Structures are given as C-alpha cells and as structure tokens.
Amino acid sequence: MQNEENNVMEKIVSLAKRRGFIFQGSEIYGGLAGAWDYGHLGAELLNNIKSSWWKKFVSDREDMYGIRAAILMRSEVWEASGHVAGFADPMTECAKCHHRFRTDQLDAEKTDGGMKCPDCGGALGESRQFNMMFSTKIGAADDTAATVYLRPETAQGIFVNFKNTVDAYHPKLPFGMAQIGKAFRNEITPRDFIFRSREFEQMEIEYYIRPETWEVQFEYWQNEMADWMKSVGMDMSKVHVLDVAPEDLAHYSKRTVDFEFDYPFGKKELFGLAYRGSFDLTNHKLDYHDEETGENIVPHVIEPSFGVDRAFLALMISAYTEDEMNGETRAYLKLAPHIAPVLAAVSPLLRNKPELVEKSRAVFSALKKEFGRIAYDDNGNIGKRYRRQDEIGTPFCIVIDFDTLGENPANLDTVTIRHRDTGNQERVAIAELITFIKSKITA
Numbered sequence: 001m002q003n004e005e006n007n008v009m010e011k012i013v014s015l016a017k018r019r020g021f022i023f024q025g026s027e028i029y030g031g032l033a034g035a036w037d038y039g040h041l042g043a044e045l046l047n048n049i050k051s052s053w054w055k056k057f058v059s060d061r062e063d064m065y066g067i068r069a070a071i072l073m074r075s076e077v078w079e080a081s082g083h084v085a086g087f088a089d090p091m092t093e094c095a096k097c098h099h100r101f102r103t104d105q106l107d108a109e110k111t112d113g114g115m116k117c118p119d120c121g122g123a124l125g126e127s128r129q130f131n132m133m134f135s136t137k138i139g140a141a142d143d144t145a146a147t148v149y150l151r152p153e154t155a156q157g158i159f160v161n162f163k164n165t166v167d168a169y170h171p172k173l174p175f176g177m178a179q180i181g182k183a184f185r186n187e188i189t190p191r192d193f194i195f196r197s198r199e200f201e202q203m204e205i206e207y208y209i210r211p212e213t214w215e216v217q218f219e220y221w222q223n224e225m226a227d228w229m230k231s232v233g234m235d236m237s238k239v240h241v242l243d244v245a246p247e248d249l250a251h252y253s254k255r256t257v258d259f260e261f262d263y264p265f266g267k268k269e270l271f272g273l274a275y276r277g278s279f280d281l282t283n284h285k286l287d288y289h290d291e292e293t294g295e296n297i298v299p300h301v302i303e304p305s306f307g308v309d310r311a312f313l314a315l316m317i318s319a320y321t322e323d324e325m326n327g328e329t330r331a332y333l334k335l336a337p338h339i340a341p342v343l344a345a346v347s348p349l350l351r352n353k354p355e356l357v358e359k360s361r362a363v364f365s366a367l368k369k370e371f372g373r374i375a376y377d378d379n380g381n382i383g384k385r386y387r388r389q390d391e392i393g394t395p396f397c398i399v400i401d402f403d404t405l406g407e408n409p410a411n412l413d414t415v416t417i418r419h420r421d422t423g424n425q426e427r428v429a430i431a432e433l434i435t436f437i438k439s440k441i442t443a
C-alpha cells in the first residue's frame with residue numbers, strides 16, 4: 001500500500017513537470033529548495049481555484065470586503081502580532097553533515113530518540129527556536145535601513161486594514177475581509193513537493209463577529225469550507241476534520257479545527273479554521289464603533305485559512321485516475337470543468353484537409369472568445385490527442401469531421417464531443433456548442 005501511494009506521488013510530480021504544470025524554482029541553476037514555478041497549465045489551474053474561492057466567499061456575498069495588501073510590512077505589525085517573538089519552529093543541526101531538522105518532526109525510532117542525524121547518524125545538537133520570517137532592509141543606505149518582513153501569512157495585512165475598511169464602507173457586524181496572496185516562511189525542511197514550501201499562496205478570511213455568536217459562526221464557517229472543497233472536486237473521503245486538542249490550542253484560541261487530507265505521504269493539514277477571539281484587533285489597538293447603539297466593541301474573529309498550493313496538490317491527488325480504455329491503461333485528471341486548465345480542445349479529424357482545418361479554426365475561435373481556456377490540438381492521431389488531453393484533465397474534446405461538412409447531410413454543422421471520463425461521444429450542433437458547454441459547468 002505504501003509503495004502504491006509513493007508511486008502515485010511520483011506519477012503526479014512527473015506529470016506536473018512533463019505537462020508544464022509545475023517546475024522546480026530556479027531549476028536551470030540547480031533548483032532552489034522550497035520554491036516552485038507554475039507553468040501555463042499550473043497557472044490556469046491555480047487561477048481557477050482562486051476564482052472559485054473568490055466567487056463563493058467574496059463576490060457572491062454582501063458582507064465580505066476584499067483586500068490586496070502589500071507583501072512587505074513594517075516590523076511593528078509583526079511585533080504586535082507576536083510573530084517576531086514567537087513565530088518559530090524548534091530546530092536542531094547535525095554536528096557531522098550540518099543538515100538541519102525540525103526537532104518536532106524527527107522520527108524518534110530512526111533517530112535514537114532525536115539524538116542521531118537521520119541522514120548520516122552523526123550527533124544532533126541541542127534544539128533551539130528558529131524564527132521563520134524572512135526579513136529584508138528597506139532604503140538605499142545601510143545605516144538608515146529599516147528591517148521589514150515579508151509577510152508569513154496574509155492575515156495581518158487584513159487586520160491592519162480593519163479601520164480603513166470600516167471607515168470606507170461602514171459595514172455592520174458581522175462582516176468579513178478576504179485576501180488572496182503570497183506568504184513566505186523560511187521553513188527548516190521544505191518537503192513533499194508543493195506541500196511545504198518557503199514561498200506559497202494563501203486565501204484567508206477574517207470574519208468579525210459579536211463575541212456571543214462565536215459557536216454558531218464557527219459551525220457555519222466549518223460548513224462553508226467543506227462546501228467549497230466539495231464544489232472544486234476535492235475527494236471528501238480523504239478529508240478529515242481534526243478538532244485541535246485544548247492543550248495544543250494557541251493561548252488566544254478557544255477552538256481550532258484542522259481539515260486534514262490523506263496525501264500519499266501521510267495525513268497532514270490542508271486548511272485551518274480558528275476562533276481567534278479578540279487577540280489580533282486588541283494587539284493592533286483597534287476597535288469597532290457601532291453606529292446604531294453608539295457602543296465601542298472589539299469584535300471577535302473567526303479565521304478560515306486556505307493554502308492555495310495545498311488545495312492544488314489535494315485536487316491533483318483527488319483527480320488522478322487510472323483506468324482501462326480500449327484495452328490500454330490510461331491516466332487522466334478527473335478535474336471539474338470550472339477547475340480544469342483547459343475546458344475543451346478543438347481538433348480537425350485530419351490536419352491536411354483545408355476544409356476541416358478552416359471549420360475547426362472557426363469553431364475554436366468562437367469558443368476561445370467565449371471561454372478563454374480552449375486549446376487547438378491537431379498533433380498526432382485522434383487517439384493520441386484524447387490521451388494527451390485526458391492527462392491534463394480536459395473534460396471535452398471536440399472533433400470536426402467530414403459529417404460536419406455535410407458528408408452525411410443529417411449531421412451538417414454538427415461536431416463530435418468526446419467526454420473525458422467515459423470516452424462516450426455525442427453529436428452537438430455548432431450553434432449549440434456554447435450553451436452545451438455552459439450547461440456542463442456546474443459551479
């Protein structure tokens with residue numbers, strides 16, 4: 001079982017590179033650990049994940065305010081939030097090979113209770129706290145330079161704009177603020193492909209509530225998070241809710257739930273939901289003036305937090321499928337139409353027949369104008385094109401053949417649509433194509 005699982009991970013990593021979803025960062029110079037570059041298909045898939053999130057949690061709601069804060073933030077922000085003092089992981093270094101490890105991730109059995117290096121067997125040094133924030137200097141002259149931090153979470157960019165948002169829009173409680181953006185953590189051991197990187201993306205919501213409503217709101221947001229996961233096609237049989245034990249909770253949190261996912265390398269965190277009380281607004285000395293009652297209160301906060309890259313990985317794992325079709329094994333990504341990087345591929349049955357090519361280009365242009373994520377594929381024979389599109393998760397392959405041109409008059413101006421998951425084909429009129437495809441996009 002373990003081997004099979006490792007195998008799946010290898011296949012996904014290899015597919016991701018071969019088909020241009022994800023490359024190692026700075027690869028031609030030997031790679032940069034913990035940094036990943038998304039190629040065209042990866043960038044499209046990421047955009048679809050983010051758009052679906054933004055639509056559900058921002059555009060479709062009346063009580064949510066989007067924000068796009070700067071990545072560089074003043075050090076005072078991170079002093080107030082507690083990150084300068086406490087955003088650290090325990091680290092130990094091998095005296096012999098100098099590899100560094102997260103003390104809390106060492107396998108006690110393989111490391112003699114955390115004393116021996118898992119790589120070379122050398123002696124591990126004493127554990128010390130390592131702050132994971134990346135810092136840099138602002139300004140040209142060194143002496144006047146001020147330390148600023150690359151944000152390790154998008155959340156603080158939201159909190160520091162609480163007052164600006166309230167002053168600009170006068171929202172009534174409860175309301176939320178949402179942000180999608182990069183976060184940076186100097187992870188001691190980046191690993192497991194894009195699961196733990198040093199540069200990654202987050203989608204976070206800070207939802208401001210009256211304190212007495214926290215339990216109802218917590219439950220509501222937990223359901224909302226699960227609804228979104230289902231809607232993007234996450235394999236929910238692999239998702240588990242872990243109620244973080246009281247002794248493991250951050251001191252300000254009354255409740256935290258981790259959504260864990262069965263990755264091939266183990267059950268690990270996918271997303272988190274935390275009840276943060278008034279911790280952040282109090283630290284930034286912010287409060288809320290209720291214009292109706294005249295009172296000033298410090299709202300409490302429910303925080304649903306999503307990692308974009310972990311969502312990407314969990315979706316690839318959920319979608320990766322192998323089956324037999326026409327006596328051959330095939331691998332394909334069973335991605336939902338609104339998430340797949342390519343929605344449909346248009347092909348002429350034969351690429352050396354100008355009438356077919358002309359018609360195909362016309363169908364392609366019309367669909368491309370409407371949907372954007374449309375490919376034109378005339379490489380190799382039809383069977384090969386299907387395999388290639390299956391592998392990247394394209395739900396529909398549209399083929400223009402001689403019937404389209406009227407060889408069989410009953411089929412004039414119709415095309416073949418071949419469905420990725422079943423291999424089934426049906427004929428659809430060109431005039432109906434846009435409506436047909438739209439009807440298949442369910443979210």
Ligand code: ATP
Pocket residue numbers: 153185187194195196197198200201202269270271272305306307308309310
């Ligand atoms: P972990 O315990 O795995 O380090 P965390 O509890 O520190 O994660 P949070 O601080 O709650 O993570 O961050 C919110 C979300 O950001 C996580 O649920 C995850 O989806 C994502 N995330 C956090 N760290 C990373 C990372 N190094 N690489 C990719 N995504 C990350």
